[in-house]
Amino acid sequence: MNEALLYNVVIPSVKAVVAVLVVATVAGILTLIERRVLARLQVRQGPNRVGWNGVLQWVADVVKLIFKEDVVPAGAEQGIHFLAPLLVMMPALTVYAFIPWGPETTWNVPGLGAIRTGLYGTDVNVGLLLLVAITSIGVYGIILGGWASNSKYALMGGLRSAAQLISYEVPMGFALVAAILMSKSLSLVGIVEAQRDAGLWFIFPGVVAFFLYFVSGVAETNRIPFDLPEAESELVAGFHTEYSGFRWAVFFLSEYANMITISAVATTLFFGGWLRPFPNVGWLSFLDLVPPLVWFLLKVSVFLFVYIWFRGTFPRYRFDQLMALGWKVLIPISIGNVLLVALAALWGLPGLKVLSAVLWVALVAGFLVVRKVETPRRTVLAAGVAR
Amino acid sequence: MSDERAGTAASVPDSGEPMLGLREMELNFGPQHPSTHGVLRLVLKVDGERIVSARPDIGYLHRGTEKLFETETYPMVIPHTDRMDYVAAATNNHAYCLAVEKLLGLEVPKKAQYIRVLLDELQRISSHLLWLATAAIDLGAITPFFYTFREREVILDLFEDYCGARLTLNCMRIGGLLEELPPGWVERVRAFTEVFDKNIDEYEDLLTENRIWKQRTIGIGILTGAQCIEWGVTGPPLRGAGVKWDIRRAIPYECYPELDFEIPVYPNADTYDRYLVRVAELRQSRRIVLQCCDWLLKNPEGEIRGKTPRVIKPVAGDVYAAVEAPKGELGFYLVSNGSNKPYRLRVRPPSFINLQALPEMAKGHLVADLVAIIGTIDIVLGEVDR
Numbered sequence: 001m002n003e004a005l006l007y008n009v010v011i012p013s014v015k016a017v018v019a020v021l022v023v024a025t026v027a028g029i030l031t032l033i034e035r036r037v038l039a040r041l042q043v044r045q046g047p048n049r050v051g052w053n054g055v056l057q058w059v060a061d062v063v064k065l066i067f068k069e070d071v072v073p074a075g076a077e078q079g080i081h082f083l084a085p086l087l088v089m090m091p092a093l094t095v096y097a098f099i100p101w102g103p104e105t106t107w108n109v110p111g112l113g114a115i116r117t118g119l120y121g122t123d124v125n126v127g128l129l130l131l132v133a134i135t136s137i138g139v140y141g142i143i144l145g146g147w148a149s150n151s152k153y154a155l156m157g158g159l160r161s162a163a164q165l166i167s168y169e170v171p172m173g174f175a176l177v178a179a180i181l182m183s184k185s186l187s188l189v190g191i192v193e194a195q196r197d198a199g200l201w202f203i204f205p206g207v208v209a210f211f212l213y214f215v216s217g218v219a220e221t222n223r224i225p226f227d228l229p230e231a232e233s234e235l236v237a238g239f240h241t242e243y244s245g246f247r248w249a250v251f252f253l254s255e256y257a258n259m260i261t262i263s264a265v266a267t268t269l270f271f272g273g274w275l276r277p278f279p280n281v282g283w284l285s286f287l288d289l290v291p292p293l294v295w296f297l298l299k300v301s302v303f304l305f306v307y308i309w310f311r312g313t314f315p316r317y318r319f320d321q322l323m324a325l326g327w328k329v330l331i332p333i334s335i336g337n338v339l340l341v342a343l344a345a346l347w348g349l350p351g352l353k354v355l356s357a358v359l360w361v362a363l364v365a366g367f368l369v370v371r372k373v374e375t376p377r378r379t380v381l382a383a384g385v386a387r
Numbered sequence: 388m389s390d391e392r393a394g395t396a397a398s399v400p401d402s403g404e405p406m407l408g409l410r411e412m413e414l415n416f417g418p419q420h421p422s423t424h425g426v427l428r429l430v431l432k433v434d435g436e437r438i439v440s441a442r443p444d445i446g447y448l449h450r451g452t453e454k455l456f457e458t459e460t461y462p463m464v465i466p467h468t469d470r471m472d473y474v475a476a477a478t479n480n481h482a483y484c485l486a487v488e489k490l491l492g493l494e495v496p497k498k499a500q501y502i503r504v505l506l507d508e509l510q511r512i513s514s515h516l517l518w519l520a521t522a523a524i525d526l527g528a529i530t531p532f533f534y535t536f537r538e539r540e541v542i543l544d545l546f547e548d549y550c551g552a553r554l555t556l557n558c559m560r561i562g563g564l565l566e567e568l569p570p571g572w573v574e575r576v577r578a579f580t581e582v583f584d585k586n587i588d589e590y591e592d593l594l595t596e597n598r599i600w601k602q603r604t605i606g607i608g609i610l611t612g613a614q615c616i617e618w619g620v621t622g623p624p625l626r627g628a629g630v631k632w633d634i635r636r637a638i639p640y641e642c643y644p645e646l647d648f649e650i651p652v653y654p655n656a657d658t659y660d661r662y663l664v665r666v667a668e669l670r671q672s673r674r675i676v677l678q679c680c681d682w683l684l685k686n687p688e689g690e691i692r693g694k695t696p697r698v699i700k701p702v703a704g705d706v707y708a709a710v711e712a713p714k715g716e717l718g719f720y721l722v723s724n725g726s727n728k729p730y731r732l733r734v735r736p737p738s739f740i741n742l743q744a745l746p747e748m749a750k751g752h753l754v755a756d757l758v759a760i761i762g763t764i765d766i767v768l769g770e771v772d773r
Contacts, residue, residue, distance in 0.1 A: 319753060
C-alpha cells in the first residue's frame with residue numbers, strides 16, 4: 001500500500017474510530033464501576049443482576065435510554081436544545097486525538113509489514129493549548145442547554161456552570177503552565193518524554209500544580225463537591241433537567257468521558273504518562289514487563305477511583321463558597337506556584353530536584369503540624385458547650 | 388381567585404413585598420422537588436440566587452384528620468394519630484393517650500410506662516436518623532444516608548417484632564399498651580443499643596468536622612432563642628438556640644423523672660448547632676433506652692394496662708397534654724362533652740409551627756441554603772397538613 005496513504009489516511013482513521021469507540025464504551029463501563037464502588041463505600045450491593053454480577057448493567061441502561069421518549073419542553077429553543085448535547089459530547093471525544101496512551105511502538109500487521117506509530121492519534125506540538133481550547137467549548141453546551149430548555153432550574157444550572165467553569169479554567173491554566181515550564185514542551189508526548197529524560201515524575205516538583213489541576217478538574221467535570229450546575233437537591237437536575245432519553249445520556253456520557261480526560265491529562269503531566277515508576281533507576285527495570293499502556297491505565301484508574309471516593313465522602317459546596325475558593329485561594333496559589341516553578345526551571349534539573357525536596361518536606365511538616373494543632377473533636381455530651 | 392389562577396404562583400397570598408422588579412425572578416420550589424421532603428411548596432422570589440422572599444404553600448397532604456377524630460370513638464382515634472408524623476408514630480400515640488388518660492384520671496402501670504418510654508426513645512432515634520440522612524443528602528453528602536438507614540432498619544425490625552408494623556405502629560392503648568413484650572425482645576434492643584454509639588461515631592466522622600459541612604451549616608438559617616419563643620418553635624431548633632426546654636424535663640410525664648439523661652443545648656442558633664443537638668440527642672436517647680432495658684430486665688412481671696373502662700366516656704371537660712416528640716412539642720388539646728367520641732381534638736404539631744419560621748430564616752440566603760434550612764427544621768408534611 002502507498003506509504004503516504006497508509007500513514008496519513010488509513011492509520012489515523014482507524015485510530016479515530018478505535019478511540020471514539022473505546023472512550024464511549026469505557027465511559028459507559030465507568031458508570032457501572034462508579035455505582036459498584038460507591039455501593040461498597042455505602043454498605044450496599046450496587047447493581048448485580050444484569051449479566052454476571054451486573055457487568056452488563058450499563059448496556060441495559062444505554063439501551064433503555066435510547067428507546068426512551070425524547071421529550072422537548074414546550075417553548076424550548078428546538079435547534080439549540082438539540083445542539084447542546086452535541087456541543088458537550090464532541091469536545092469530550094475530540095481531545096482523545098492527542099492524549100497519549102503509550103509511546104511510539106512498532107506493530108507487525110500481516111500484509112502491511114512493520115508499522116511504526118504511537119498509541120495516540122497525533123502528536124500536536126501545541127497539544128496542551130489545544131486541549132484547553134477544546135475542553136472549554138463544552139461549557140457552551142451546558143450554558144446553551146440550560147438556557148434553551150425554557151426552565152428556571154435549568155437556566156440557573158447553566159448560569160452556575162458558566163461562572164464555575166470560567167473561574168476554574170484560570171487555576172487549571174496556571175497549573176498547566178507549571179507543567180509546561182518544567183518540561184519546556186507543549187506537546188503531551190513531549191511532556192512525558194521530558195519526565196523520562198529527567199528521570200523524575202513532575203508530581204515531585206509539581207505537587208502544588210497537580211493539586212490545583214485535579215481540584216480544578218473536579219470542578220470542570222461538575223463532580224461532587226463541585227457539582228453545583230446539576231445539584232440535585234437544589235436545582236432538581238440543573239442544566240439537564242429538561243433532557244430525557246438519549247440526549248440526557250449524551251450529557252451523562254460526556255461527563256464520564258471528561259472525567260477520563262482529566263485523569264489522563266493529570267497522569268500525563270504529573271505521573272509520567274505511560275512510564276513506569278522511577279523510569280531511570282536500573283534495578284527497577286523488571287517493572288518494564290508491564291506494558292506502558294497498562295501503566296497508563298493503572299494510573300488513570302487511580303484518579304477515577306479518587307473521583308468516586310470524593311463522591312462518597314464530600315457534601316456539596318455552596319455557589320459563593322465555590323467562587324471564593326476559586327478566586328481567593330486557588331488562583332493566588334497557582335500564580336505563586338508558577339513563579340516558584342519558573343525560578344526552579346530556570347536553574348534546570350537541579351533546580352527541580354531542590355524544589356521537590358523543599359515542597360515535600362514543607363508538605364509533610366505542614367501536615368504534621370495541622371494534625372498536632374487540630375485535634376479531632378467530637379460532639380460533647382454535656383450541655384451548652386460553646387464552639 | 389379565578390379558576391385559571393388556582394395552583395399557579397398567583398394563588399399563594401403575597402407577603403406584601405414590592406412587585407417583581409427587573410432583577411427578580413419568581414421560582415416555584417416544589418411541591419414536586421427532590422428536597423422539599425414531601426409536598427411542601429415554596430414560591431420564591433430570587434434575585435439571582437439570593438432569596439428575597441419565600442412563601443410556603445401547604446395543604447397538599449391535608450386529610451381532615453382533626454375533623455375525622457370527632458367521628459371516631461376514643462380508642463379508634465389512635466391509628467389516625469400514626470399518620471400525622473408518620474416517621475414518629477410512637478410519640479403521636481403517646482401524646483394522644485396521655486391526653487385521654489389525663490381526662491380520665493387513669494394511672495398507667497410502671498412497666499407500661501417504661502415500655503412506652505423505650506418505644507418513644509427508639510422512635511426518636513429512628514426519626515433523627517431519618518433527619519440526618521435527608522439533611523446530609525440535601526447538602527450533597529450521600530453516604531450518611533446509607534449508614535443511618537442501616538441502623539434505622541434494625542429499629543424498624545424491632546418495632547415490627549413488637550407490634551407488627553414498621554411505621555404506623557398503633558402500639559399504645561388508653562391506659563397502657565396492647566401487647567406484652569415478645570420474649571427476648573428487650574435483650575435484642577439492648578444488644579443494638581450497646582453498639583449504636585460506635586455507629587454515631589461513624590456519622591460524626593463523615594460530617595462533624597468536615598470543612599465543607601461546617602461551611603454549609605455554620606451561620607445558616609439563624610433563629611435566635613427569643614425568636615424561637617416568639618414563633619412557638621420547639622424541639623431541636625429551640626435547644627440549638629441555647630434555650631434549655633424539653634417537655635421530658637420541663638413538664639415530666641411517665642417515668643422520665645426516674646431516668647438519667649441530659650438535655651443537649653448549643654448556643655449559636657444555626658444549622659450546625661441544630662445538627663449537633665440532634666446528634667447529641669441520639670446519644671442521650673441511647674442512654675435512656677439502655678436504662679429502660681435494664682429496668683425491664685430487672686422487673687419482668689407487671690401489668691401493661693391500667694384499669695381502663697370498657698367504654699371510654701370521659702366526663703365533659705377539656706385537657707391539654709404534650710410530649711417531647713422528635714421534632715418538638717407535640718400536644719393534644721382534647722374537649723369532651725361526655726360522649727364516647729371527642730367533641731374536639733386539636734393537635735399542636737411541632738412541624739407546622741416550626742415551619743412558620745422558614746420565611747424568616749431563609750430571607751437573604753441563597754437557594755442552596757434554603758435546602759439546608761428546610762432540612763434543618765425537620766418537617767414531616769403529614770403532620771404539617773394533617
